[in-house]
Amino acid sequence: MSDNSGNGAGFDFEITLDGAKVGVRRGESLYEVSERHRKEIPTLCYDPRLEAFGACRLCIVELEGARNPVASCTTRAEPGMRMTTRSARLDMHRRVLMEMLASENxxxxxxxxxxxxxxxxxxxxxxxxxxxxxxxxxxxxxxxxxxxxxxxxxxxxxxxxxxxxxxxxxxxxxxxxxxxxxxxxxxxxxxxxxxxxxxxxxxxxxxxxxxxxxxxxxxxxxxxNADVPGETEKTRTVCPYCGVGCSVDLLSRGDTLIGVQPAMDGPANEGALCVKGQFAFDFVQHPDRLAYPMVRGEDGELHETDWDTALDRAAAGFTAAVENHGRHSVYGVASGRAPHEAAYMMQRFIRGAFGTNQIDNCSRA
Incomplete structure (x- = not known):
């Protein structure tokens, strides 16, 4: 039985994996070959982003001719190897190791x-x-x-x-x-x-x-947030804090954001985040966050209103500032929490509407 493993398919040599010949790229570990062919080899010390370590010994496999099982994550594949990933002997080793680990926790x-x-x-x-x-x-x-x-x-x-x-x-x-x-x-x-x-x-x-x-x-x-009721849902999005574009998974229950996890397959971050991207999500549900537009009344206090009224009041304020003090009286500061499209529109608003380059972004500081 072959698995499209010839050198012409981009492989350098073949090994036998659980009775089937498979192609191998030079430098691959036995674990990487097994993962590519969807073999369930357990591990606890392995992270694909890190150098293989071989500490937990759960990823052991049997090699024909070898006296003892070997750690697949630290053993490089060599031409002609015959490997077994599942057997009664291996399952016994793995079970005992897991029992011992459980006793430590x-x-x-x-x-x-x-x-x-x-x-x-x-x-x-x-x-x-x-x-x-x-x-x-x-x-x-x-x-x-x-x-x-x-x-x-x-x-x-x-x-x-x-x-x-x-x-x-x-x-x-x-x-x-x-x-x-x-x-x-x-x-x-x-x-x-x-x-x-x-x-x-x-x-x-x-x-x-x-x-x-x-x-x-x-x-x-x-x-x-463990006591927040409901099932945990994951929503893939992009961190809003800077221009890197790190992918994150937002954890939510109902309408409540309960945590953030990095996306391990995120093209920009590959599982990494900074302290803000990882932990600074309190503002989303902060009680001081505005949930509706407000305008200041004649009594000097802010009052809830509709969007049309709020936008008309803002436009009147901008117009009055330019008429009384000139176009350079307007200065724009974009938010680092806004998406890139909003930042672009902000600079177009300042440059196009007022004819000034007085635009900055708080993320730059």
């Missing part, structure tokens, strides 16, 4: 609002029927409830030391705010001098939250 189930990848461990526990509790004992995690930052929950009692948070902070963000201390059972995720995130190099981008597979690092602001 205070919670094997966490709220999905914790983060994008927060359900990965729970899904695998169910897949391998690993909620046995037979390895229950001491736990190595030590949480930081004293860290009062408003964004990131540091619940290390649920940490499995996959190091995805450490690696995404270093490899993707270049911040190196998160590190590892001690070894073996005493391993801990920490910051420099074991301090608070606010005192570290952390920029609160939220990358560590979204890659954590257990909810050990979680989104405080989203979890604060």
């Amino acid at each position: 205070r919670d094997t189930d966490v709220d999905p609002l914790s983060g994008y990848a927060s359900q990965e461990m729970a899904v695998l526990l169910d897949r391998y029927d690993a909620r046995t509790g037979r390895f229950a004992g001491a736990r190595s995690g030590r949480s930081r409830p004293d860290d009062d930052n408003p964004f990131i929950l540091r619940d290390y009692d649920n940490c499995i030391s996959c190091y995805r948070c450490v690696r995404v902070c270093a490899e993707q963000e270049g911040d190196y705010a998160i590190s590892i201390m001690n070894r073996g059972f005493d391993t801990q995720i920490t910051t420099e001098f074991e301090g608070l995130l606010g005192d570290s190099a952390c920029t609160f981008c939220g990358q560590c939250i979204q890659t954590c597979p257990t909810g050990a690092l979680a989104d405080i602001k989203a979890l604060a």
